[in-house]
Amino acid sequence: MEHGGDLLTYKNCFDGRLVDFSSNINPLGFPEGLEERLKNSFDTLTSYPDIQYRALRKSVSNYLNCDYNNVLVGNGAVEIINDFIMLADRVMVMVPGFSEYENRALIHGKKVVRIPYKKDFTVDIDILRDLVKKDDLLILGNPNNPTGLRIKEDTLSDIYLLMESGGGYLLLDEAFFEFCPKDYNSIELFKKYNYRNVGIIRAATKFFALPGIRLGYGCASDKKVEEIRKIRLPWSINSLADISGQYICNNKKHIKDYIEKSRDYIERERDYLQGELSKISGIVPVPSHSNYILIKLIDWDGEYIFNFFLEKGILIRKCGSFVGLPKNYIRIAVKDSENNKRLIQIFKELNRLSEHKGV
Structure with missing residues (x-):
């Protein structure tokens, strides 16, 4: 995976709509008007x-x-x-x-x-x-x-x-x-x-x-x-x-309000993701100032995690193509609250399965 957002390549890997955590786009959408x-x-x-x-x-x-x-x-x-x-x-x-x-x-x-x-x-x-x-x-x-x-x-x-x-x-x-x-x-x-x-x-x-x-x-x-x-x-x-x-x-006034609303939303959801990810054993989130989070995997490699999430209908970013990063890193976008919670639940499910298998 050279770049995020490549939904077409993976559309047949899941029987339903893929949620794209691989591309870092404002979840609130483009400005009103x-x-x-x-x-x-x-x-x-x-x-x-x-x-x-x-x-x-x-x-x-x-x-x-x-x-x-x-x-x-x-x-x-x-x-x-x-x-x-x-x-x-x-x-x-x-x-x-x-x-x-x-x-x-x-x-x-x-x-x-x-x-x-x-x-x-x-x-x-x-x-x-x-x-x-x-x-x-x-x-x-x-x-x-x-x-x-x-x-x-x-x-x-x-x-x-x-x-x-x-x-x-x-x-x-x-x-x-x-x-x-x-x-x-x-x-x-x-x-x-x-x-x-x-x-x-x-x-x-x-x-x-x-x-x-x-x-x-x-x-x-x-x-x-x-x-x-x-x-x-x-x-x-x-x-x-x-x-x-x-x-x-x-449209400076309108866009200023849009920027403030988006920035506040991303900060709140990023803090939620960082906090919840930090509680899960086997992964280490890197502190972020933006709308995406780099995650170091302790117990798995990126390919395994990528496929695990893909089976659940979520596309994440493998980081093996980034020079200077080993294959045990992934990147996720900060999305809307509902999908962020879904992402955390899948991480917890992965963690439970791994503990059961003794990973």
Whole structure:
């Protein structure tokens, strides 16, 4: 399993509707009013979208509180990440991390340097200091996928200053930003540097529950934005994604309420899952700041657990494809309350069966 959300591959493994705990999408669904807005926008499909996406970029600049010339938009966060990689000399990736960082780098013929996280899944700045070279691109998930851990503000500042002083570039993948605590905002943090040697990417996919729309956005220096514009395929964002982005960014009061409601719901359900999982022998949940939880399996491997849950109608994420993680790790999403309780009951059932068998 290279990525979560692959329901089609496993649909015949269960006689019923699979519940997808493998993809980390907001269980509250997309913002109210967006469906109606899209229904009223089908006439736009007979025309090309604006090739410069001026209205969308203006909306994003207001939403992120950054200058229009610093705004990036793309066909999902992955397209923007791919653009940064194309412009890099060498790509540094932390492991375990999102596999597409390395995949895209190798496709483009870039040299890849893997840097392991510490045992607690935090960044080892000393290793970075020894490895960074001029024109290196360091990609960091913030929070990281699959661990769910966000980088502390002072640590992030130190990493940026280290990369900047060494002539490198820091790229932050913040696709899960809105799920995290409101302790700091990296777009505000790096504004004083005019985003020199740093790019920040976010997406509508996860938090706004729009994986089918494919819309990424973020900030970088005006120079980097122009470099990316020159290599970007034209019309990479479709009209419905354009309209969705404008709707999200322009309805600040409505979206603020949606964000607060979603964040509170995820925090409550995540705390429930963390607490209940911690009571079950044979598994160790990793503390998370996001809407997914990495779990270390003590008594089983990921393949066995994956199949056990699949037989019960639940699709979880095996983590064997994550470089730097052994096969005894799995990842689960934070879903709605009913399904979260169902997940815990299946874990308890598994635990009882194992105790009965003497595992």
